[in-house]
Structure formats: structure tokens, C-alpha cells
Amino acid sequence: xxxxxxxxxxxxxxxxxxxxxxxxxxxxxxxxxxxxxxxxxxxxxxxxxxxxxxxxxxxxxxxxxxxxxxxxxxxxxxxxxxxxxxxxxxxxxxxxxxxxxxxxxxxxxxxxxxxxxxxxxxxxxxxxxxxxxxxxxxxxxxxxxxxxxxxxxxxxxxxxxxxxxxxxxxxxxxxxxxxxxxxxxxxxxxxxxxxxxxxxxxxxxxxxxxxxxxxxxxxxxxxxxxxxxxxxxxxxxxxxxxxxxxxxxxxxxxxxxxxxxxxxxxxxxxxxxxxxxxxxxxxxxxxxxxxxxxxxxxxxxxxxxxxxxxxxxxxxxxxxxxxxxxxxxxxxxxxxxxxxxxxxxxxxxxxxxxxxxxxxxxxxxxxxxxxx
Ligand code: GLA
Numbered sequence: 001x002x003x004x005x006x007x008x009x010x011x012x013x014x015x016x017x018x019x020x021x022x023x024x025x026x027x028x029x030x031x032x033x034x035x036x037x038x039x040x041x042x043x044x045x046x047x048x049x050x051x052x053x054x055x056x057x058x059x060x061x062x063x064x065x066x067x068x069x070x071x072x073x074x075x076x077x078x079x080x081x082x083x084x085x086x087x088x089x090x091x092x093x094x095x096x097x098x099x100x101x102x103x104x105x106x107x108x109x110x111x112x113x114x115x116x117x118x119x120x121x122x123x124x125x126x127x128x129x130x131x132x133x134x135x136x137x138x139x140x141x142x143x144x145x146x147x148x149x150x151x152x153x154x155x156x157x158x159x160x161x162x163x164x165x166x167x168x169x170x171x172x173x174x175x176x177x178x179x180x181x182x183x184x185x186x187x188x189x190x191x192x193x194x195x196x197x198x199x200x201x202x203x204x205x206x207x208x209x210x211x212x213x214x215x216x217x218x219x220x221x222x223x224x225x226x227x228x229x230x231x232x233x234x235x236x237x238x239x240x241x242x243x244x245x246x247x248x249x250x251x252x253x254x255x256x257x258x259x260x261x262x263x264x265x266x267x268x269x270x271x272x273x274x275x276x277x278x279x280x281x282x283x284x285x286x287x288x289x290x291x292x293x294x295x296x297x298x299x300x301x302x303x304x305x306x307x308x309x310x311x312x313x314x315x316x317x318x319x320x321x322x323x324x325x326x327x328x329x330x331x332x333x334x335x336x337x338x339x340x341x342x343x344x345x346x347x348x349x350x351x352x353x354x355x356x357x358x359x360x361x362x363x364x365x366x367x368x369x370x371x372x
Contacts, residue, residue, distance in 0.1 A: 009127060015327070038105060083119075087126070087141055090141055139159040146158075176232065199354060211294065
């Protein structure tokens with residue numbers, strides 16, 4: 001694009017196929033990086049300032065490298081400041097530079113635009129400083145930025161998938177060990193369709209943090225009777241045996257976590273064996289649990305998932321990401337794709353009054369760096 005810049009760096013948005021709200025409980029999750037990404041064009045500028053511009057905004061923001069802590073409340077530029085600060089605090093070099101942002105991950109969609117921005121910012125800063133890219137470290141630092149600068153006490157899934165995603169593969173990410181395995185995304189006659197319910201979402205941060213605290217309460221209680229270090233260590237049998245120790249909502253949250261962890265195992269095996277019908281069934285079960293036990297869906301996501309699930313060409317559908325708005329993913333027969341899209345969009349509009357948005361996205365590499 002712009003020859004004035006030295007590098008183009010990208011980091012991806014993501015979907016999560018299954019394993020929702022269990023990354024912060026030490027569970028295994030099953031995300032994949034998307035071709036929707038955040039691109040940064042960058043060049044060093046020889047100053048002690050980072051100048052930020054956007055392709056889609058008139059704003060320009062300057063960050064002073066020795067005052068990065070002070071930018072938490074910026075409307076634009078806070079994620080960048082948080083990412084640069086985390087990188088700097090970890091002992092890395094942050095050089096003055098000009099950065100132009102071009103993000104195709106829709107904001108507030110549950111597809112991790114913030115992780116894409118944080119990860120690409122660190123990769124860009126590392127690239128102009130000629131530092132080695134350790135993608136696990138970068139993901140962990142990007143997660144710190146999200147926690148401190150966006151106020152979401154998030155798990156590692158989004159930043160890790162954004163950094164480590166691989167074209168046409170999903171990751172089985174072990175959030176306790178922070179390691180991953182790639183699984184080829186062989187969907188045969190089916191396609192994954194991503195649909196945004198387009199409900200303006202709010203209070204996501206506070207509700208997210210509240211759910212997380214509820215799982216921590218469950219862990220504290222169950223640790224006293226089971227030898228576990230995180231909720232994901234608990235087997236369904238152990239949960240059933242001890243669930244009466246937990247109060248109403250906390251019990252339901254823990255039930256979701258335990259059975260969702262189990263579904264990830266089954267889903268990964270089903271994908272490896274090519275049993276897509278079973279994978280679809282697990283997606284439906286995951287959505288029901290997020291709706292009834294974890295209570296993070298909302299009526300728009302429920303209407304969208306229900307419209308998809310009832311279509312004859314769809315074998316499974318669920319919300320993806322934090323919830324409270326955002327996107328669903330659906331497994332749909334390729335031969336019926338157009339019918340499916342038309343019917344679901346119509347039914348969703350009739351039920352909720354919102355127009356949904358369907359994305360054309362591929363499963364892509366997490367990070368790319370190109371010398372311009
Ligand atoms: C958000 C968080 C992730 C994860 C998901 C829910 O995307 O950033 O860490 O907890 O919600 O699975």
C-alpha cells in the first residue's frame with residue numbers, strides 16, 4: 001500500500017469453534033484465526049513518540065513512550081499504548097515510530113478485534129527493533145494489555161489464536177499449559193458460516209468479570225474436596241458428586257465449564273475423524289449450555305442460533321466469543337449455503353428487528369510480516 005512505510009504486519013481476528021468461557025478455567029479451547037485481521041504499516045521515526053493513524057478515522061494520536069501508563073482512557077490508541085507498555089515492561093525495546101492501522105475485524109463482534117490490534121502492535125514494534133518473535137510471549141503480553149487497558153480479566157485464547165493461528169487449521173489450545181496443537185480444518189461438504197447478530201452490546205466487561213469471579217468461587221469450594229488446581233481439572237463424575245456444595249448460580253456456571261471442557265475433547269476427536277455431524281451436535285449443546293447455565297447469550301444470539309439450527313442445511317450452530325452480542329458460527333452444507341443465508345437473515349429480522357451481517361472469511365495465518 002503506502003511505500004513510505006517499511007513493514008506491513010498483520011494479526012488475525014478469530015472464531016472459537018468450541019470451548020467457550022473455559023480458557024480462564026484452565027480448559028482446552030478450539031479456536032482458529034480468520035482472514036479478517038488488523039494490518040499495521042510501520043516505520044521508525046527517530047523520536048521518542050509513537051504516532052498513530054487509522055485508515056477509517058480522522059483522528060491522529062501521539063503516544064510518548066515514557067508515559068505509556070497514562071493512556072488507559074484514550075478512546076483510540078489505548079490498546080496500542082497497553083500493548084507497547086507490556087512489551088516495554090518485559091524488557092524489550094520500543095522505538096519511536098509512525099503506525100497506520102487498517103482493521104477489517106468488526107469491532108464489538110466477538111471476533112477479537114482487540115486481540116488483533118494488541119498482537120499486531122507488539123509484532124510491529126518487535127519487527128522494527130529487529131527482535132525475535134516469540135509468539136507465545138507476545139500473546140501473553142497482549143493479554144496483559146487487554147486486562148490492564150480494556151479492563152477485561154480475559155483468558156489467553158484470543159491473543160494466542162491471533163498470534164499462532166495457521167491457515168486452514170484450528171488450534172487445540174491448552175490454556176493451563178499454554179501450548180497448542182494444530183488440527184487441519186477438514187470440513188468436507190460443510191462450511192463454517194460466521195454471522196453477526198448486530199446487537200449493540202454493552203456491559204460486556206462487567207458481566208465477563210462477574211462470570212469469571214463465579215468460576216473462581218466454585219474452584220475455591222471444590223478445591224477443598226478434590227485434588228484440582230483449576231476448574232477444568234474437574235471430571236464430570238467429580239462435579240456430580242460434589243455439586244451440592246455449590247450455590248445455585250455458581251453451580252450452574254461450574255456445570256457449564258465441566259461439560260464444555262468435555263465437549264472440546266469430543267469435538268476435537270470428531271473433527272479428526274471427520275465426524276462433522278457429531279461436531280454440529282456438540283455446537284448446539286454448547287450454545288444451550290451458554291444460554292441456560294452460563295447465561296451469556298441474550299435474545300438476539302439465541303434467535304440467530306435457533307434460526308440456523310432449524311434450517312435443514314445446518315448441522316450445528318452456536319455463539320462464539322464472550323457473548324452478550326456478537327457472532328454465531330454455523331456448520332452448513334455447501335450445497336445449501338445461499339438458501340441458508342437468505343432464510344436465516346429473514347427469520348432473524350422477523351424475530352428481532354435487527355439485520356444480521358454474514359462474513360466471508362477464511363481460516364488464515366495468525367501473524368504475517370512483510371517488508372515493503
Ligand atoms: C473473550 C475472552 C477470552 C475467552 C472468551 C470466552 O473472547 O477474551 O479469553 O474467555 O471471551 O470463551
